Amino acid sequence: MAILSFIVILAYILSPSSLATELDSIHVSQSLSDGMTLVSQGGKFELGFFSPGNSHKRYLGIWYKKIPVHTVVWVANRANPINDFSGTLTVKSTGNLSLTENGTETTFWSTISRKQAKNPVLELLDSGNLVLRNEGESNPKAYLWQSFDYPSDTYLPSMKLGRDLQNGFDWCVTSWKSRNDPSPVGFSLGLVLNDYPEFSIMNGTKNLYRAGPWNGLYLSGYPDLSYTYIFETTYVKNKDEISYSSNTKIDSILARAVINQTSQSITQYIWDDNLQNWKSFGSKPVDVCDKYDLCGAFSYCSVTEPQHVCQCFKGFSPKSPEAWNSNNSSQGCIRDKPLSCNNVTSTDGFVKYTGLKVPDTQHTKLHENINLDECRNMCLKNCSCMAYANSDIRGGGSGCVMWFGNLIDIKMFQSGGQDLYIRMPALESGLQHRNKKKVIITSIIGAICATVLLCVYVIYRVQRNNIEWSKAELFEGYVNDTDLPMFDLLMVTTATDNFSLNNKIGQGGFGTVYKGKLADGQEIAVKRLSHSSGQGMTEFLTEVKLIAKLQHRNLVKLLGCCTGGQEKLLVYEYMVNGSLDNFIFDRMKSKLLEWPQRFLIIFGVARGLLYLHHDSRLRIIHRDLKLSNVLLDDKLNPKISDFGIARAFGVDQTHGNTNRVIGTYGYMAPEYAINGLFSVKSDVFSFGVILMEIISGNRNRALCHANETLNLVGYAWMLWKEDRPLELIDPNIKESCVIPEVLRCIHVSLLCVQQHPEDRPTMASVLVMLGSKMDLVEPKEPGFFSCRLPTEVSSHSDQHNIITLNDELTITSLDGR
Ligand SMILES: *[C@@H]1O[C@H](CO)[C@@H](O)[C@H](O)[C@H]1NC(C)=O
Numbered sequence: 116m117a118i119l120s121f122i123v124i125l126a127y128i129l130s131p132s133s134l135a136t137e138l139d140s141i142h143v144s145q146s147l148s149d150g151m152t153l154v155s156q157g158g159k160f161e162l163g164f165f166s167p168g169n170s171h172k173r174y175l176g177i178w179y180k181k182i183p184v185h186t187v188v189w190v191a192n193r194a195n196p197i198n199d200f201s202g203t204l205t206v207k208s209t210g211n212l213s214l215t216e217n218g219t220e221t222t223f224w225s226t227i228s229r230k231q232a233k234n235p236v237l238e239l240l241d242s243g244n245l246v247l248r249n250e251g252e253s254n255p256k257a258y259l260w261q262s263f264d265y266p267s268d269t270y271l272p273s274m275k276l277g278r279d280l281q282n283g284f285d286w287c288v289t290s291w292k293s294r295n296d297p298s299p300v301g302f303s304l305g306l307v308l309n310d311y312p313e314f315s316i317m318n319g320t321k322n323l324y325r326a327g328p329w330n331g332l333y334l335s336g337y338p339d340l341s342y343t344y345i346f347e348t349t350y351v352k353n354k355d356e357i358s359y360s361s362n363t364k365i366d367s368i369l370a371r372a373v374i375n376q377t378s379q380s381i382t383q384y385i386w387d388d389n390l391q392n393w394k395s396f397g398s399k400p401v402d403v404c405d406k407y408d409l410c411g412a413f414s415y416c417s418v419t420e421p422q423h424v425c426q427c428f429k430g431f432s433p434k435s436p437e438a439w440n441s442n443n444s445s446q447g448c449i450r451d452k453p454l455s456c457n458n459v460t461s462t463d464g465f466v467k468y469t470g471l472k473v474p475d476t477q478h479t480k481l482h483e484n485i486n487l488d489e490c491r492n493m494c495l496k497n498c499s500c501m502a503y504a505n506s507d508i509r510g511g512g513s514g515c516v517m518w519f520g521n522l523i524d525i526k527m528f529q530s531g532g533q534d535l536y537i538r539m540p541a542l543e544s545g546l547q548h549r550n551k552k553k554v555i556i557t558s559i560i561g562a563i564c565a566t567v568l569l570c571v572y573v574i575y576r577v578q579r580n581n582i583e584w585s586k587a588e589l590f591e592g593y594v595n596d597t598d599l600p601m602f603d604l605l606m607v608t609t610a611t612d613n614f615s616l617n618n619k620i621g622q623g624g625f626g627t628v629y630k631g632k633l634a635d636g637q638e639i640a641v642k643r644l645s646h647s648s649g650q651g652m653t654e655f656l657t658e659v660k661l662i663a664k665l666q667h668r669n670l671v672k673l674l675g676c677c678t679g680g681q682e683k684l685l686v687y688e689y690m691v692n693g694s695l696d697n698f699i700f701d702r703m704k705s706k707l708l709e710w711p712q713r714f715l716i717i718f719g720v721a722r723g724l725l726y727l728h729h730d731s732r733l734r735i736i737h738r739d740l741k742l743s744n745v746l747l748d749d750k751l752n753p754k755i756s757d758f759g760i761a762r763a764f765g766v767d768q769t770h771g772n773t774n775r776v777i778g779t780y781g782y783m784a785p786e787y788a789i790n791g792l793f794s795v796k797s798d799v800f801s802f803g804v805i806l807m808e809i810i811s812g813n814r815n816r817a818l819c820h821a822n823e824t825l826n827l828v829g830y831a832w833m834l835w836k837e838d839r840p841l842e843l844i845d846p847n848i849k850e851s852c853v854i855p856e857v858l859r860c861i862h863v864s865l866l867c868v869q870q871h872p873e874d875r876p877t878m879a880s881v882l883v884m885l886g887s888k889m890d891l892v893e894p895k896e897p898g899f900f901s902c903r904l905p906t907e908v909s910s911h912s913d914q915h916n917i918i919t920l921n922d923e924l925t926i927t928s929l930d931g932r
């Protein structure tokens with residue numbers, strides 16, 4: 116008995132929360148001491164005392180109750196830790212909360228309410244909001260106090276960011292000092308109250324990354340609308356407040372965004388129930404061009420010009436050509452010809468630019484009720500007005516915003532973005548603006564598909580450069596070297612029987628794959644890269660070492676590599692069940708893969724791809740995702756193969772633009788096949804095609820042989836428009852399939868193959884959409900749904916090396932150097 120009580124006491128000392136008492140509300144007569152917790156009604160969140168990281172200090176905070184990863188979302192006494200377990204939270208009858216040391220007058224944290232308190236009660240809501248309200252009063256406007264008004268480093272769905280104009284305080288998130296110290300120092304994300312208000316990540320009062328003003332659809336700096344698949348955003352601007360708020364479209368999703376000083380970013384996370392961990396859903400800043408005022412005045416930043424991301428607008432030249440040429444653009448650009456303003460015969464005009472993040476709004480004037488023409492005239496009349504734009508871009512645009520003085524911090528996007536009209540002297544503005552680097556070619560493809568005339572607008576990039584940087588490298592630095600096993604050439608040659616044809620198991624754009632058996636009986640797959648790689652042995656090994664670090668259960672494991680003479684070999688684990696196309700497109704084997712198995716495979720491929728896009732420290736864009744690159748292990752788990760090969764091969768990686776198009780026609784996104792523009796969204800397109808093939812059991816291009824004008828994408832789109840999508844389903848899975856699941860997959864696949872990359876969801880959204888019951892938006896017209904090879908591709912293809920394999924057309928320009 117004595118021993119038992121000793122253990123109980125010991126347990127109490129070691130872990131005060133192990134004997135926790137859980138409350139559901141705290142009234143005036145009650146208090147919450149260390150060891151007790153307050154739990155929200157649905158059990159989602161918990162308020163209590165904790166010690167962060169390896170600190171022993173105690174803080175009052177809120178965390179998720181139901182997940183195994185302790186994740187704190189709010190802290191009360193951020194800068195005033197309690198040194199022992201004596202903290203006690205009490206509710207005062209005056210409507211104040213106060214955190215004190217039991218038995219003393221020392222106060223670590225307290226709140227003040229402006230409202231009249233009457234039997235106040237403290238409650239934690241399932242949104243994570245801690246509210247103090249009068250008993251019986253549930254109107255949020257009447258809350259005496261709420262934690263959502265004082266965020267820590269975490270933004271939770273339905274919180275506000277912005278300014279409470281009525282009570283005069285900011286809703287902003289501020290980073291913790293470190294993992295062990297939640298003090299609010301360093302980075303914050305909040306509203307900058309300019310005439311045209313905008314959001315920014317600040318270091319103290321210094322602007323680091325400007326997210327930009329709300330333009331009716333999105334924050335100007337982040338034109339990607341794919342988050343709207345999962346989040347619903349509200350922007351409020353009235354006399355009481357200016358606020359931005361986003362909420363998940365389904366309650367069951369756990370989502371949060373955290374600002375972190377160490378990683379210098381704000382990252383969105385979604386809880387992955389299967390992996391039982393948080394998954395990154397995207398992070399800001401996105402690239403080097405997000406860095407505030409990188410390029411100085413009257414110039415824009417574009418990552419498609421990696422040698423010099425800053426470019427002067429037309430009619431402007433570097434202020435200091437010397438500094439500019441040594442890659443210091445901070446002094447910006449100046450006009451070649453002065454404006455003629457102040458001259459009675461002023462002939463100034465404006466040049467229109469498209470696809471931009473609007474300039475810093477510090478010196479702006481907003482007129483919400485006038486149109487673009489009036490805006491132009493108003494700007495023309497004031498000599499210091501340098502530019503104007505619509506303040507709201509919805510429905511063709513409305514409202515007017517004018518910029519005075521220098522225009523700074525402008526980014527040019529590869530897709531999406533807004534219009535801006537920049538003031539120029541007469542001659543310059545008379546010319547129609549044409550971006551030096553881009554010529555717009557409109558080409559009409561002479562194929563009439565299901566009575567729709569398919570038009571493809573092509574931005575053909577004249578000048579192409581290799582992109583060397585990546586976000587991971589910029590913000591995190593390279594990963595450390597670890598040992599990559601080097602296989603002995605003789606050993607590998609022996610294992611594959613001197614690369615005998617009998618052992619050949621595959622062929623791709625980069626080389627041939629052989630099966631092998633090591634002396635110890637281990638089976639391996641050896642990829643023998645063709646000799647035309649653009650890079651030397653050292654660079655090759657560096658890249659392969661990086662790729663070897665990518666490990667995920669849905670990626671084929673790279674065991675090592677082997678070089679010698681001209682040979683460059685990659686050694687992988689061997690996958691017993693071969694590639695997915697051998698199952699899906701095989702009359703007999705496809706019967707073995709029933710719907711539940713296919714659904715799991717779809718999830719696996721999506722996870723592997725998400726890891727490549729978001730989770731790994733190197734962002735990898737696969738660029739040749741297709742069914743034959745999805746391998747199955749002995750338990751039919753899917754594993755993506757050939758990832759990072761482009762990189763090991765010395766082809767520019769990350770995202771951008773390349774003159775070495777590598778991919779397989781039928782899986783390639785239009786912007787990649789035609790313009791060489793690749794991004795995570797071109798992989799999403801390929802994933803959409805894979806999804807359709809898994810569901811239908813048909814190759815994308817197979818329909819074309821039957822004299823059809825539509826490929827599988829086009830066929831699926833037609834069925835969708837005609838409201839008979841179920842006809843797409845492979846007869847082999849008709850019986851095993853779960854209709855709502857298949858329908859959802861078809862819907863998601865159509866969203867993935869949409870023509871414009873900015874409309875396509877990210878892989879993170881894809882996973883959430885596949886795994887939930889949320890409403891999905893209607894897909895827009897897909898890209899490449901005709902059987903005819905668009906003329907641009909065929910004309911390009913003359914310069915590319917085209918290999919026809921298993922009925923697929925593989926385009927690679929590698930040998931064409
Ligand atoms: C506070 O301290 C008093 C004695 O000082 C003790 O009786 C009481 O239990 C303590 N309350 C809590 C909640 O720890």
Ligand SMILES: *[C@@H]1O[C@H](CO)[C@@H](O)[C@H](O)[C@H]1NC(C)=O
Pocket residue numbers: 209210211225226227228229230
């Ligand atoms: C308690 O709140 C009232 C107003 O509700 C305020 O005037 C007072 O200063 C607060 N007291 C403390 C100790 O914070």
Ligand SMILES: *[C@@H]1O[C@H](CO)[C@@H](O)[C@H](O)[C@H]1NC(C)=O
Pocket residue numbers: 291293294375376377378
């Ligand atoms: C910030 O990010 C770093 C990694 O980039 C991580 O180690 C650290 O724990 C994060 N800090 C907080 C307070 O979450």
Ligand SMILES: *[C@@H]1O[C@H](CO)[C@@H](O)[C@H](O)[C@H]1NC(C)=O
Pocket residue numbers: 301318319379
């Ligand atoms: C943030 O500001 C602090 C203090 O002014 C400075 O030491 C630090 O280098 C700044 N960090 C960044 C990333 O600008």
Ligand SMILES: *[C@@H]1O[C@H](CO)[C@@H](O)[C@H](O)[C@H]1NC(C)=O
Pocket residue numbers: 403409422424442584
């Ligand atoms: C030029 O500066 C930009 C921004 O600081 C940087 O990303 C880029 O790598 C630099 N280029 C060279 C060639 O140093």
Ligand SMILES: *[C@@H]1O[C@H](CO)[C@@H](O)[C@H](O)[C@H]1NC(C)=O
Pocket residue numbers: 438443444445446
């Ligand atoms: C660029 O030049 C400015 C002065 O014009 C200087 O203050 C700044 O430190 C330079 N930046 C770099 C990265 O060299």
Ligand SMILES: *[C@@H]1O[C@H](CO)[C@@H](O)[C@H](O)[C@H]1NC(C)=O
Pocket residue numbers: 455458459460
């Ligand atoms: C006004 O502009 C006209 C034509 O652009 C020019 O000839 C004239 O010299 C200018 N006058 C002044 C005072 O700048």
Ligand SMILES: *[C@@H]1O[C@H](CO)[C@@H](O)[C@H](O)[C@H]1NC(C)=O
Pocket residue numbers: 480496497498499500519
């Ligand atoms: C031009 O606009 C600025 C900013 O609104 C204002 O300060 C200035 O007085 C205006 N100038 C004229 C001549 O109207």
